[in-house]
């Protein structure tokens with residue numbers, strides 16, 4: 001999860017405004033949201049309030065599933081797009097999009113000589129630059145950015161720390177180089193590389209990356225009278241005050257007819273994966289990795305094919321619980337409540353999951369509906385899943401559940417806690433030298449409690465899940 | 471420090487901090503305030519009476535400022551962060 005910052009708060013505020021209109025069934029007023037959020041007499045964040053409003057408009061378009069690049073006529077009001085989205089007329093598979101108007105604010109160069117440069121005699125920057133991109137102009141080093149290849153040598157050798165590195169936060173956060181600048185200098189996400197971890201979404205200080213929302217679809221279904229079932233991911237138990245009974249009750253207040261805990265699916269995943277592990281080790285395989293994090297399985301599919309034979313074939317807790325929910329409530333629409341964007345992508349390929357609601361969207365919905373979780377009843381959970389199943393959301397939790405299912409304490413395991421460039425290298429090395437015979441891989445540090453859409457601080461959420469099991 | 475002084479400090483009234491745990495405040499950045507207790511600097515420990523509360527009803531009025539809200543010795547603090555609250559606690563302690 002991201003450090004709390006204003007870009008994130010603006011997104012949540014935007015969601016709350018939007019959901020209020022959905023509750024009132026008044027999407028025609030959606031054009032007012034940018035005006036309400038940036039009223040005339042307030043100071044602007046960007047150059048002027050008009051720019052601020054335009055950015056908000058395009059962010060809303062992104063949430064509705066439209067890319068600002070698709071806009072043919074700037075005079076088409078947001079309400080037109082909203083109506084189209086509400087009627088189910090957009091079929092966009094783009095889950096993450098870059099809002100052009102908000103982006104392009106990052107410098108296009110990575111290294112710059114600051115005025116701390118003393119123009120020294122040694123000039124190690126100039127001497128060590130492999131491309132001879134540095135010259136001394138007016139007694140100071142100067143990088144020729146047409147030649148510079150961003151190797152960073154000059155920064156390393158400067159005795160005065162006069163050369164600064166200017167990162168591009170989204171590119172730096174992406175573990176698989178899926179985001180880069182196009183000809184216009186605007187970031188573009190390559191969906192053939194993207195693993196939907198949402199790290200760019202959290203990293204962009206301009207909030208320029210927007211996640212498509214299923215809110216309109218959920219409200220359309222609700223309006224049609226079709227019952228809604230919330231499939232509640234284990235990580236949700238650690239959000240807000242950590243009272244799952246209240247969270248479950250709140251879904252009923254929001255208009256869901258049933259709530260089904262995904263932890264039941266996690267029990268199934270643990271059971272099946274334990275069997276699979278036994279079998280594959282008996283068959284002489286070197287090791288097995290977990291498969292419940294969709295960002296990780298997408299990473300393997302798109303970037304680490306050599307690891308594919310070692311990834312568990314067992315489906316995710318979301319899948320098993322959705323199958324079960326379909327069986328129990330065949331006429332209902334299933335909505336998975338999710339900590340991250342990757343689950344949205346996974347759900348697109350799973351016929352048993354109709355829509356996904358992120359933790360953030362859920363929180364904004366509560367606020368829009370005027371519900372304070374502290375002041376509502378707590379529903380008693382009559383047949384709670386085993387405690388280990390709820391801990392799937394915490395790094396190490398899957399392994400623990402497996403240990404219980406295997407009934408063995410000497411499982412030789414290791415964990416990859418967070419996917420980044422270093423851990424990708426480590427994963428690759430396992431093909432030749434596996435460190436363990438079971439590898440649990442979580443894309444987000446700390447597990448799903450650290451997903452890009454969580455609200456509660458992961459440390460607190462972890463504690464709350466652990467306390468909740470008692 | 472004499473024994474007498476030691477008793478005296480312990481009798482001192484603690485700074486009362488009420489953090490809003492309401493859903494709106496929690497969503498709008500307040501979730502980090504749950505860490506205030508463990509992030510209190512050593513010299514402030516034992517001097518603060520920290521409580522969480524349901525919605526403090528500040529969020530209904532724009533004039534109250536922006537969430538998340540907290541109350542330090544009766545004073546409303548808007549856009550509360552752990553750092554800001556620690557500062558405000560120090561302000562209160564210095565008043566004495």
Ligand code: FES
Nearest residue numbers: 490492495525529
């Ligand atoms: S939720 Fe904090 S003041 Fe209302």
